[in-house]
Amino acid sequence: MDLHERVFIEGRSAMNPSDHDQFWKLYESKARKPLERACLFASRTKTDSTMDIADMVAWIDSRVWNMLEQSAWPTFHDDPTAEQAIDRIVKHASTLARWAYLGLCRSHFRRLENRANYTGGMSRTQRLSMASSVDTKIEHREELDSAIDSLRKSLNANEKQRLAASWIDKEDRSRIALVLGATRKEDDRMITKVSGDGFNENTTQQMRSRARKRAQEILNGEKKLPLILIAGIFMLSIGLSSSNAPAGEQTGGRGGMTSNLTFQVLTSDLISRETVPGEQTGGRKP
Amino acid sequence: MNQNVFGQTNGQISSTIVTASIANELSPIEAAIMDCCNTLHEAHDRRDQLTIREINSQLEKLLDRYDETDGEDHPNPAWARANQRALALSAMGRIDQAIRLELTALKYADTPRRKEISYGNLADRCLRLGEADRAVEFFLDAINANPESVPVLITGAHSLFEAGYIEQADAIFETFLNNPSLLTPTSELGAYLDCDIRTRNLCEQLPSLASLYTRWISMNAFSSKGDQQ
Numbered sequence: 001m002d003l004h005e006r007v008f009i010e011g012r013s014a015m016n017p018s019d020h021d022q023f024w025k026l027y028e029s030k031a032r033k034p035l036e037r038a039c040l041f042a043s044r045t046k047t048d049s050t051m052d053i054a055d056m057v058a059w060i061d062s063r064v065w066n067m068l069e070q071s072a073w074p075t076f077h078d079d080p081t082a083e084q085a086i087d088r089i090v091k092h093a094s095t096l097a098r099w100a101y102l103g104l105c106r107s108h109f110r111r112l113e114n115r116a117n118y119t120g121g122m123s124r125t126q127r128l129s130m131a132s133s134v135d136t137k138i139e140h141r142e143e144l145d146s147a148i149d150s151l152r153k154s155l156n157a158n159e160k161q162r163l164a165a166s167w168i169d170k171e172d173r174s175r176i177a178l179v180l181g182a183t184r185k186e187d188d189r190m191i192t193k194v195s196g197d198g199f200n201e202n203t204t205q206q207m208r209s210r211a212r213k214r215a216q217e218i219l220n221g222e223k224k225l226p227l228i229l230i231a232g233i234f235m236l237s238i239g240l241s242s243s244n245a246p247a248g249e250q251t252g253g254r255g256g257m258t259s260n261l262t263f264q265v266l267t268s269d270l271i272s273r274e275t276v277p278g279e280q281t282g283g284r285k286p
Numbered sequence: 287m288n289q290n291v292f293g294q295t296n297g298q299i300s301s302t303i304v305t306a307s308i309a310n311e312l313s314p315i316e317a318a319i320m321d322c323c324n325t326l327h328e329a330h331d332r333r334d335q336l337t338i339r340e341i342n343s344q345l346e347k348l349l350d351r352y353d354e355t356d357g358e359d360h361p362n363p364a365w366a367r368a369n370q371r372a373l374a375l376s377a378m379g380r381i382d383q384a385i386r387l388e389l390t391a392l393k394y395a396d397t398p399r400r401k402e403i404s405y406g407n408l409a410d411r412c413l414r415l416g417e418a419d420r421a422v423e424f425f426l427d428a429i430n431a432n433p434e435s436v437p438v439l440i441t442g443a444h445s446l447f448e449a450g451y452i453e454q455a456d457a458i459f460e461t462f463l464n465n466p467s468l469l470t471p472t473s474e475l476g477a478y479l480d481c482d483i484r485t486r487n488l489c490e491q492l493p494s495l496a497s498l499y500t501r502w503i504s505m506n507a508f509s510s511k512g513d514q515q
Contacts, residue, residue, distance in 0.1 A: 128481055130472055136467050138465055282312075
């Protein structure tokens with residue numbers, strides 16, 4: 001028998017058994033949340049959140065059950081009403097959480113140690129082979145989502161800017177910018193800069209090639225662009241198709257072949273070529 | 287951009303790690319390919335030529351077997367075969383070829399998860415080639431397909447940092463800091479913190495990542511301290 005148990009059993013009295021049901025209902029509705037909060041705090045401060053809150057709360061549940069059954073000190077020794085007992089538990093939630101920590105800490109740290117030894121002795125390949133995603137949603141991500149959204153908008157605007165500024169006919173660049181909606185001050189500055197004599201023609205061609213490639217990827221992959229942009233890009237594609245600007249945006253066609261055959265041809269082609277030389281692997285799940 | 291046989295680009299680390307979101311759902315050959323790729327990346331880091339030669343030859347055999355069995359009866363073999371071969375090419379250091387093949391795989395990606403994997407891998411490879419702007423674009427496509435993917439977010443943080451979006455890169459690690467449940471020894475985040483050299487190097491530049499490492503180290507230290515109690 002450990003110290004706590006000895007303390008509880010001293011001075012036993014009796015709580016009316018018919019009040020037990022009411023006590024557990026009140027315990028669920030009034031004491032559960034404060035106990036969870038106290039356990040969360042204890043887990044954070046004493047174990048850097050490594051101790052499971054559910055384990056701590058379960059330990060307290062079991063200890064309260066024992067105290068109630070034995071009418072033990074310090075909660076049930078003087079035959080309190082269910083409400084009085086709940087008040088005592090809520091008031092001393094942090095003490096109960098500390099007891100839960102003391103009761104669980106040995107096995108908890110032993111388990112952590114075993115796991116650390118196990119993972120520490122593994123090679124990097126073994127370590128990675130046992131990694132998997134955590135089955136919880138990422139929370140508190142509003143700031144991240146807003147940063148990504150603003151980045152997406154700014155990149156789309158930059159695409160339009162590059163498309164307009166690198167348009168093959170210098171005279172038409174401002175008109176194209178207007179059609180694409182690239183009407184910011186920086187868009188205007190870029191068009192003026194690219195149209196100026198000092199700007200390298202090769203750089204303009206590269207910009208055109210990249211912008212066109214990206215537009216092609218967007219057209220292939222997404223169907224959410226505004227109609228006017230699609231029309232603009234389409235115009236641009238037609239306009240550029242007769243030019244000599246280098247662009248290798250297609251990785252291969254499928255006309256007249258089955259998909260498997262195409263895949264084999266592509267694969268063998270890629271493997272046989274002598275070119276200069278956190279990924280994820282797939283799996284069965286859709 | 288010049289790239290030597292050790293997978294290093296202008297002194298920059300260009301090896302990576304391969305993870306699976308659910309390790310035990312991989313087929314035996316897929317699991318073996320993943321292990322070989324990780325061993326090969328590690329061998330490139332160590333410049334261990336003997337291991338590189340051995341694993342290269344094993345990978346070729348595994349890929350041939352995977353093709354013969356049509357992706358071991360994968361529900362979408364066209365995507366799976368290209369994706370697995372691209373993983374292997376990437377580990378062999380042939381990143382250009384891996385990108386081209388992954389773009390082929392992308393054409394057959396028929397679910398958000400497959401799209402996320404392909405886009406995420408493309409972002410990672412572009413980053414290793416030094417094309418940060420392109421990596422950011424692929425990252426945005428990947429995160430659009432699956433906003434919850436930790437590997438994609440980490441690759442995104444690297445891409446954003448390299449492209450000059452330092453605050454946005456830091457915001458990703460700040461989000462991880464606010465989600466302690468993601469930080470377990472067997473989680474993808476834990477694996478990246480332990481095994482990905484590029485992520486480790488980035489912590490000098492991003493305060494939230496540095497805090498994340500501090501927390502990770504203190505969690506590991508707790509386990510050894512517990513034994514002494």
